[in-house]
Amino acid sequence: MPTKKDDLQALTKLGKKAEPGRTLEVFPNHAPGEIDVVLHCTEFTCICPMTGQPDYADIEITYAPDKHVVESKSMKLYLETYRNEGVFHEHLAVDIGKDFVKFVKPLKVSVTVKFHVRGGIAIDATWNYGK
Numbered sequence: 001m002p003t004k005k006d007d008l009q010a011l012t013k014l015g016k017k018a019e020p021g022r023t024l025e026v027f028p029n030h031a032p033g034e035i036d037v038v039l040h041c042t043e044f045t046c047i048c049p050m051t052g053q054p055d056y057a058d059i060e061i062t063y064a065p066d067k068h069v070v071e072s073k074s075m076k077l078y079l080e081t082y083r084n085e086g087v088f089h090e091h092l093a094v095d096i097g098k099d100f101v102k103f104v105k106p107l108k109v110s111v112t113v114k115f116h117v118r119g120g121i122a123i124d125a126t127w128n129y130g131k
Contacts, residue, residue, distance in 0.1 A: 011071055022081050024103035026068035033107060037069065038062045041079055044113075049086030056116045057089070061100065063109035070104045089115050090125040097127035 011025050029035075041059040048055055059079070063070075078099070082092070097111040108130035115123045 011074075021077060022099065023074065024078055024100065025071040025074035026104055027071055029065045029067055029069045032066050033064065036062060036064050039070070039072065039075060041076075044079055044082070046082040046092065047084060047086050049088060052086070053118070055089070055118060057092075058114045058116075059096070060112045060114070061096070061109065062112075063100070063104070064107040066105055066107045068104055070100070089113055089123045093125040093127040097129060101129050 006028075011027060039059075039061040041061075044057045044059050046055050046057075047053065061075075079096075087095070093111050093113045096113075097109060100106070100109050100111065106129075108128075110126060110128045112124060112126040
C-alpha cells in the first residue's frame with residue numbers, strides 16, 4: 001500500500017529545516033504487528049559526564065511498530081541532542097528506549113548502544129521493552 005497524503009499530515013520536521021529536540025514524530029503504520037524495523041546510527045556522539053571527553057557509539061534500535069512508525073529525520077534530530085550532553089553509556093540505552101516507547105508506542109523495542117573503545121574498554125548496553 002503506498003504512502004497516503006494523510007500519512008504525512010502530522011510531520012513537521014521532514015523536508016524542512018528543523019532544530020534538534022527530544023521529541024519523536026510518527027506516521028501511521030499500514031501493517032501493525034506485521035513488520036520489524038531496524039534503525040542504525042553509526043555516527044553517535046556524546047560526552048563522558050565525569051571527564052567531558054567525547055564518546056562515540058553505534059546505536060541500533062529494533063522495534064515492532066503498532067499503530068505508528070517513527071519518522072527517521074526526527075530520530076536523527078533526537079539523537080543529536082546528546083552531542084554535548086554528559087551521559088553514562090548504560091543510562092543512554094535506557095533513556096533512548098523509554099523516550100522511544102513514550103512517543104512511538106511500539107509493540108516491542110530493543111535499544112543497543114555499542115560504544116567505541118576508550119581507555120581500553122568498549123561498552124555495549126541493551127534495553128528491552130515488549131508487550
